[in-house]
Amino acid sequence: MRRLAFGLMAALLATTAHAEPTATGDLGLVIERATGSVLLVDQSDRAALARIEGLGDLSHASLVYSPDQQFAYIFGRDGGLTKVDIVTRKIVNRVVQAGNAIGGAISDDGKLVAVSNYEPGGVRVFDADTLEMVADIPTGSKTIGLVDAPGRRFVFTMWDSGETWIADFAGADPQITKITDMGANPYDALITANGRTYITGLFGEDGLTALDLWSENPEPIRVLPGYGRGQQEMPVYKMPHLEGWAHTGDEFVLPAVGHHEVLWVDASTLTETGRTKTYGQPVFAMARPDGRQVWVNFAHPLNDTIQVIDTLTKQVVHEFKPGPAVLHMEFTPRGHEVWLSVRDAGKVMVYDTQTFEKLREIEAESPSGIFFTARAHRTGL
Amino acid sequence: MRRLAFGLMAALLATTAHAEPTATGDLGLVIERATGSVLLVDQSDRAALARIEGLGDLSHASLVYSPDQQFAYIFGRDGGLTKVDIVTRKIVNRVVQAGNAIGGAISDDGKLVAVSNYEPGGVRVFDADTLEMVADIPTGSKTIGLVDAPGRRFVFTMWDSGETWIADFAGADPQITKITDMGANPYDALITANGRTYITGLFGEDGLTALDLWSENPEPIRVLPGYGRGQQEMPVYKMPHLEGWAHTGDEFVLPAVGHHEVLWVDASTLTETGRTKTYGQPVFAMARPDGRQVWVNFAHPLNDTIQVIDTLTKQVVHEFKPGPAVLHMEFTPRGHEVWLSVRDAGKVMVYDTQTFEKLREIEAESPSGIFFTARAHRTGL
Numbered sequence: 001m002r003r004l005a006f007g008l009m010a011a012l013l014a015t016t017a018h019a020e021p022t023a024t025g026d027l028g029l030v031i032e033r034a035t036g037s038v039l040l041v042d043q044s045d046r047a048a049l050a051r052i053e054g055l056g057d058l059s060h061a062s063l064v065y066s067p068d069q070q071f072a073y074i075f076g077r078d079g080g081l082t083k084v085d086i087v088t089r090k091i092v093n094r095v096v097q098a099g100n101a102i103g104g105a106i107s108d109d110g111k112l113v114a115v116s117n118y119e120p121g122g123v124r125v126f127d128a129d130t131l132e133m134v135a136d137i138p139t140g141s142k143t144i145g146l147v148d149a150p151g152r153r154f155v156f157t158m159w160d161s162g163e164t165w166i167a168d169f170a171g172a173d174p175q176i177t178k179i180t181d182m183g184a185n186p187y188d189a190l191i192t193a194n195g196r197t198y199i200t201g202l203f204g205e206d207g208l209t210a211l212d213l214w215s216e217n218p219e220p221i222r223v224l225p226g227y228g229r230g231q232q233e234m235p236v237y238k239m240p241h242l243e244g245w246a247h248t249g250d251e252f253v254l255p256a257v258g259h260h261e262v263l264w265v266d267a268s269t270l271t272e273t274g275r276t277k278t279y280g281q282p283v284f285a286m287a288r289p290d291g292r293q294v295w296v297n298f299a300h301p302l303n304d305t306i307q308v309i310d311t312l313t314k315q316v317v318h319e320f321k322p323g324p325a326v327l328h329m330e331f332t333p334r335g336h337e338v339w340l341s342v343r344d345a346g347k348v349m350v351y352d353t354q355t356f357e358k359l360r361e362i363e364a365e366s367p368s369g370i371f372f373t374a375r376a377h378r379t380g381l
Numbered sequence: 382m383r384r385l386a387f388g389l390m391a392a393l394l395a396t397t398a399h400a401e402p403t404a405t406g407d408l409g410l411v412i413e414r415a416t417g418s419v420l421l422v423d424q425s426d427r428a429a430l431a432r433i434e435g436l437g438d439l440s441h442a443s444l445v446y447s448p449d450q451q452f453a454y455i456f457g458r459d460g461g462l463t464k465v466d467i468v469t470r471k472i473v474n475r476v477v478q479a480g481n482a483i484g485g486a487i488s489d490d491g492k493l494v495a496v497s498n499y500e501p502g503g504v505r506v507f508d509a510d511t512l513e514m515v516a517d518i519p520t521g522s523k524t525i526g527l528v529d530a531p532g533r534r535f536v537f538t539m540w541d542s543g544e545t546w547i548a549d550f551a552g553a554d555p556q557i558t559k560i561t562d563m564g565a566n567p568y569d570a571l572i573t574a575n576g577r578t579y580i581t582g583l584f585g586e587d588g589l590t591a592l593d594l595w596s597e598n599p600e601p602i603r604v605l606p607g608y609g610r611g612q613q614e615m616p617v618y619k620m621p622h623l624e625g626w627a628h629t630g631d632e633f634v635l636p637a638v639g640h641h642e643v644l645w646v647d648a649s650t651l652t653e654t655g656r657t658k659t660y661g662q663p664v665f666a667m668a669r670p671d672g673r674q675v676w677v678n679f680a681h682p683l684n685d686t687i688q689v690i691d692t693l694t695k696q697v698v699h700e701f702k703p704g705p706a707v708l709h710m711e712f713t714p715r716g717h718e719v720w721l722s723v724r725d726a727g728k729v730m731v732y733d734t735q736t737f738e739k740l741r742e743i744e745a746e747s748p749s750g751i752f753f754t755a756r757a758h759r760t761g762l
Contacts, residue, residue, distance in 0.1 A: 021445075022403050022405075022451065022468040023404075023405045023445070023449040023451030023468055024404045024405055024406055024449075024450065024452070025405055025447075025448060025449045025450025025451070025758070026448045027449075028451040043448065044449055044491065059393075061437060065406070066404075066406075067406060067407045067424065067425055067713075067714070067715075068404040068405075068406045068408075068425055069404050069406025069407070069408040070403065070404030070407065080562040086406055087403040088403075105740065106657055107714040107729065108716065108717045109715075109717045109718075145483070150671045150673070150715065150716055150717070151717075151735050152717070170735060182751060194630055194670075194672045194673075195671045196630070196671065196673075201691070212578070214693060224649060228624045243388060248576070249575055250649060264665065264754075270405050277395065289575075289577045289760070290531045290573075290575045290576045290577065290760065291577070292531070292577075292595060314403050332448075333448070333757070333758030334448075334490075334758060334759070334760055335489065335531055336489045336490045336531070336532075337490075341551060342566075354532050354551060368534075373406060374755075375405070376406050376714075376756040377714030377755040378714075378715070379670070379671065379715055
């Protein structure tokens with residue numbers, strides 16, 4: 001009995017320790033692409049808390065969070081959908097739902113997780129609790145640009161057919177609305193933070209195509225006809241991420257394709273308002289949450305550098321070299337700090353966004369995407 | 382020993398239960414104004430989890446959250462500043478820092494909590510960890526409209542002198558910038574979600590005064606000269622809350638003073654773009670997070686009713702009577718549901734914002750303000 005008592009005492013202590021951390025508002029996960037693991041991090045402590053392994057191929061991986069910020073749904077390139085509990089720091093479920101996947105989304109009520117597939121194409125939708133498949137939506141195409149929209153909807157686009165579909169899960173059966181003629185080979189898409197405007201980037205032609213999701217019958221709207229590789233056919237080292245569009249208030253800032261510049265676009269009319277020359281081909285142009293600064297990283301071989309642009313003057317106000325292969329940036333939710341993944345240095349670096357001082361380096365295995373839990377409360381991330 | 386073992390087993394179970402909930406992203410607190418208590422609620426379960434008592438006078442109380450969403454700082458009318466741990470569901474610290482207080486704010490890094498005082502006036506700033514006072518800023522006036530701004534700053538305004546002060550805590554000592562001539566008897570203020578524009582409402586004259594905090598030397602900008610009680614001197618049952626300004630994208634919606642209408646204002650130019658007639662004198666006009674709807678509640682004696690306005694058509698699309706004394710509304714972070722405090726029914730009511738269906742009633746003691754933890758990640762709330 002004494003041994004039992006001590007055993008229980010030990011279990012009691014273990015349980016108490018196990019329950020830490022007990023608040024999840026300032027946590028995050030960093031994708032470790034080479035090792036199929038994610039690193040749990042704490043923004044306030046600027047520290048790594050734990051590594052969770054066994055997530056498969058995490059090259060080009062992304063994730064979304066449950067509304068309570070307890071669970072992350074991680075979308076691997078290999079079609080794996082892994083549910084991680086960041087409180088217990090364990091994988092709680094994993095399904096390999098396709099052969100080759102490219103991102104996902106979670107419905108506004110947190111009940112449905114959707115995954116966009118290259119192979120076999122289409123979108124599959126899962127119960128967020130159990131990961132049981134609740135809908136299989138074949139599209140006859142590689143599917144890209146999957147986002148959530150208000151009203152339990154998902155929006156996604158077909159690389160092969162140039163269609164965008166809106167899948168509405170408000171009722172018992174999903175209702176699909178199909179919009180044709182979005183353009184040649186859409187390669188990525190974004191939705192604005194309010195969930196109103198969906199914009200696809202095109203690989204097969206210049207320009208972008210927008211949809212007003214508040215319209216009863218959304219029609220393709222061609223915008224920025226000069227946006228693309230253009231006549232010069234410059235080598236494009238990496239197509240820029242559209243999710244990286246920075247919304248500074250009245251304007252968007254977007255990475256040019258194949259050129260060393262970012263474009264400024266009026267947020268209401270989607271017409272160009274200016275350009276800023278940059279150090280290299282931009283990959284992400286991300287606004288600090290208050291919109292006063294835009295941080296830009298660049299494609300290989302110039303991917304060791306960050307430039308910071310002031311949105312009032314549209315001038316570069318700071319430039320520095322964090323290290324080799326800066327792949328991603330994530331701001332703290334109110335913007336006072338920014339975390340950078342420096343893949344080939346094996347580090348995540350934390351900077352003060354007012355002073356540009358480096359505050360901390362955190363060891364990580366080939367870090368790429370950084371995802372803070374505040375994303376749980378935003379649309380379209 | 383057997384008894385000890387069972388005792389430990391019971392303790393083990395209690396500890397496990399005690400650690401719930403272990404994720405704080407979908408929690409919230411409801412102010413129970415008559416009993417000096419707060420009700421901890423869970424958005425996903427649409428349920429009350431616990432009542433925390435002993436917070437003093439909570440008439441006109443508000444609160445802010447720490448970045449990790451573990452702690453709430455509750456500002457009571459009696460000058461009490463109470464720190465509540467929503468994981469352990471206990472008061473962890475409480476100071477009575479003034480005789481009569483009116484709201485507070487938390488710095489963007491989560492390190493400083495500031496309180497705005499009527500009596501003795503001024504602003505006091507506390508260490509968020511210990512609640513030790515780190516700065517006392519006498520202003521010689523009742524102080525209102527205290528908000529946080531990016532860069533570890535607080536902005537607040539003097540009822541008596543019509544000055545707005547910006548207190549910058551980025552360095553070792555706070556730097557104070559004083560802006561005079563904001564107008565006669567400012568009674569409340571707001572800061573836009575990006576932290577750029579600070580706007581004061583005036584009791585002593587019509588119109589509003591704005592400051593561009595991105596300017597190196599912010600100057601008072603008079604806007605909406607017709608905004609106020611105007612010539613008719615209609616009885617004003619309650620001055621509307623400015624925090625309730627709804628930002629729908631290109632426009633703000635604000636409650637008229639003493640009139641049965643809301644005003645639409647261009648967000649860039651701050652000029653009026655339209656008016657919508659309403660059921661009563663609006664108190665809060667709050668945008669669903671996607672900006673597509675604005676929900677309006679009204680002053681006594683018409684405070685049993687809610688109207689929902691569509692922001693595309695500016696028309697009332699839904700009206701209903703939740704019950705007597707609807708005091709406050711809080712949307713889930715992605716807007717699929719809204720919680721209403723119906724004080725004299727002793728209930729918080731949860732509605733679907735797409736179907737307007739009532740989903741749940743939760744018992745509460747004279748509920749007023751509802752504060753979800755997602756506020757931790759927003760500026761100026």
